[in-house]
Amino acid sequence: MTEQRLAIVQLDDPYVSTLVQDALAQHCPALAVTSEAPAAPVSPPALQWREYEAIDWDCVSEHRDSSLANAYCIRKGLIRKVQMANVFQQYCAKRPGCLLSQHVPETWIFQLDHPDYLDEAFNECWEVERGFRANAERENPADRERFILKPSMTGRGVGIYLLESLEDMERVIGELFGDSDGEETDDEDGDDERGSAWLLREWVIQRYVDKPLLLQGDRRKFHLRAYVLAVGRLRVYLYRDMLALFAGTEYDVAKLDAMDAHLTNTCLQQKRDGFDESQAVRAFWDLANHGLTTPELEHIFQQCCDVLGDCFEAISSDPIGFQPLPNAFELFGFDFLVDEAHKVWLLEANAFPDFAQTGHQLRGIVAGLFNDTVRTVVKPFVLSFLNDATVEHFVH
Structure with missing residues (x-):
């Protein structure tokens, strides 16, 4: 008889929590999902999918073969801008002409x-x-x-x-x-x-990248939000369904004080009167309906893949700032800007990104992301110690 193990899903955002629980129910029915850790557990939880501050790191360290966590304990070299800049500068100094030297402002x-x-x-x-x-x-x-x-x-x-x-x-x-x-x-x-x-x-x-790509008939600046899954130490996947996040007003490089035209964060646009979710967030591949060709979109996507490869190679060379764990995974939100020459620029990486910024219209993108994360990481890990005969891998 298969042993039933706990999955603790303890997230502040109901939008995310519901999607994670749905994905676990669909792909890992052997897990008993709870939002609270039991006072006296018989065995460690098979999965902790929690806010960073709530993760039991002692459990992660002591049960590397049987307990999985949704974050790395040490990753400041990636998510803190000063540390990332330091790592990138050292990496590029040793590798003149590398992708990071060409695709990071x-x-x-x-x-x-x-x-x-x-x-x-x-x-x-x-x-x-x-x-x-x-x-x-x-x-x-x-x-x-x-x-x-x-x-x-x-x-x-x-x-x-x-x-x-x-x-x-x-x-x-x-x-x-x-x-x-x-x-x-x-x-x-x-x-x-x-x-x-x-x-x-x-x-x-x-x-400042002051010549961003602007779409036909839409003079608003936008950036790409790419969801990146890092697994163990270390496999990295870029989720194909990226987002395009738009500024609130038309772009004018000469008006530096018009921040609504320069900053494309959805959380800032939501504060504006008359906020229209359908105009603020679009699916990346739907930009083919706004003047970009499919080959151009594929070229942009491939640049993101290539730059991310260099990024994680650089970050992995900094053991003080980034320590991937064998029984951990993490979803990061990477921000890219595309200039008018269709060149991709890596801006920053975010831990625990705001998935709800996708909104209701594109909720399926985030649902698919969590489903694929569970199928790629959680299900194989759980099956490895429950002795199930089948392991299904899904990679984007």
Whole structure:
């Protein structure tokens, strides 16, 4: 008789929790799904699919053959922007001309403890300051270099600024540090944008990709959200059904203060009056109905695959920042931008991405993602210790 084992599904978002439970019920009926860990379990859970902070890492470590978790314990080298920039710079220095050197915007690490030390901070990214000074001599806005400032550890568009002058930078630093006079804030949850940035004290500055691909009849900027499954140590899969996430207003590179035109995060668009889900989020392959050909979409998708290969090779070379576990897997949300030449640019990676941003219209994409994740990872793992005769593999 097959032993029944527990699968603990403990997620904050009902949208995600329901889809995960449905996938487990369909593909792993031998698992008893619960949202609470028993007080005195007879055996470790076969699966923990939980928020990162709730995962029992002792269990993951002690039961590597029989207990699976939906996250890696250490992956800051991938999901924190400063650490990722460090890893990429070291990787590219050893491999001139590699894909990462060609498909990641030029990036500088910017660290600042106090506004008085701004000049010293620019010593580490003097190219940015040089760009600002050169812009002062360029009357035509189209000729100016632009940069984007991102806090290392925030997401969803929080604390992002577009810059093209020293005055822009000084204004932003004034907003971030406010009247704190060096006093730290108590806001450790990142709810206050200024407080969160001040507490972190480190950012990345990237060269802004100011000629994004715009669709026929739609002048709004968009980026691609790619769902990437990392398994064990280490297989990586890119889910074919990517998303295109659109800005709220038409793109105009000269209007840096019009953030609705530059930031494409769906969570920001949802706050706008008259938000239309069907216009904010589209299926990537449906862009064939908006002026792109199927071969062009295939070329973009293949670039994403190739760049991700280099990305994970680089990250895997940093054992301090990324430690894949044999009995763990994780779904990451990678953001790519496509420029007007159809070249793909890797922007960042997100842990525990907001799957609900897909919305109800494209809910099937996320449902398919969780079904394929369960079939590819969870089912084979569970069957391996329940001695079932059949293992089905599904790879996107």
